[in-house]
Structures are given as structure tokens and as C-alpha cells.
Amino acid sequence: MTYLMSFLFAGTVCLLAQLIYEFTKLTQGHIVTLFVIIGASLSFFNIYDKIIEIFHSGATSLIMNYGHMLYQSAKIGAKTNDYFQIFIEIMKSTSGLVSYAIILALIISFIKRPRP
Template sequence: MEYISAFIVGGLICVVAQILMDTTKLTPARILVAFVTIGAILGGFGWYDKLVEIGGAGATIPLPSFGNSLAKAAIEGVEKDGLLGAFTGGITGAAGGITAAIFFGYLMAIIFNPKTKQ
């Protein structure tokens, strides 16, 4: 049952993104930013954790989860370090994901021949 709920939750997130790309003039980059922002807002209110309970990996892998991680880490940073923690907490909490994205993006650029769209 966990696999089915993960598939449904993750699939619904992807379907929403695909509908936005097909029916609006939003670019994929703007949709990415919107999903991270929505995840941060839902995480800030504690609502994204409920989605993770239902969807498991289907909710922890897509982009809104990154926003949720940033929000949770920023909240913890504020509790620990005060106002300065609002700025440092999010980066500290998401450092692993940011580092992996940079590393694997660089690795793929070395392996493959990236070209700009024309």
C-alpha cells in the first residue's frame, strides 16, 4: 500500500506541473520556483509533513519537499540562533541536497555535451 500511495502523491505533483506547462505560458523554471515556494509555505505551517505521512517517498522526492526542508531548517535556525538563523538555517538544512545537485549537474556536464536551446 505504501508504494501505491507514494505513486499517487508523486504522480499528482507531476500531473499538476505538466498541466501548468501545457495550459499556461509559465516556463519550467517558474514552475520549479513555484513548487519550491509552495513546499516552503506548506512546510512552514506544518502541513507538508501530513502529505509526507500519506505519500512517503512520493512526497519527499519532488521539488516541494526541498522547499519544505528549507522552511523547517530555517525555523529550527531561528529557534537556535535568533533572526540570523532564518538566513543560515535553510542553507545548513538543505546543504546536502544543494551539494548533490551541483556535483551531479557538473558530472553530467562533463559526461555529456550540453548545448543551449536555439
């Protein structure tokens, strides 16, 4: 059942992104950034948590989840009533994924030359 819910949610969001790509002049970079901002905004209004509960991996595989994770860790910092904690905490939960992606990209570029 969770598989079906993941499939439907991610498929629908990708369909929406494809519609935006076909009918406007926005490039891929614009659309991805837009969805990260949407993810962070939905997280601010406590909607994204509920989306993850219902749709599981459909919501966590997308780049919108990146915005959600950034906001959640910044919120942990804001809750302590010390403003600097926002800056200290903000990248804590996304550091795993981004570090792994960077390391893997570097290792691959050391091994392989670009091919068309």
C-alpha cells in the first residue's frame, strides 16, 4: 500500500513540474529551486509532515524534502530562543546527503573522463 501511495504522489508532483517546464520559459534550474522553496514553505505551515506520514517515500525522495529538512533543523535552532542557534543547526540534517553526493561525484570525476 505504501508503495502505491509513494508512486502516486511522486508521479503527480513530477507531472506538475513537467507541465511547468512545457508551458513556461522556466529552465530546469528554476523549477528545482522553486520546488525546494515550496517544500520549505509547506514545512513552515506543518503540512509537509502530514504529507510524509501519508505518502512515505513519495515525499522523501523528491527535492522538496531537502527544503523540509532545512527548515526543520533551523526550527530546532529557533526553539532554543538563541538566534545564533538557527545558523548553527540549519545544515545539520541535510549534511549527510550532500556530503555523500559530493564525495561520490568527486571520486567518479577522478576515475572517468566525460563522454557524450
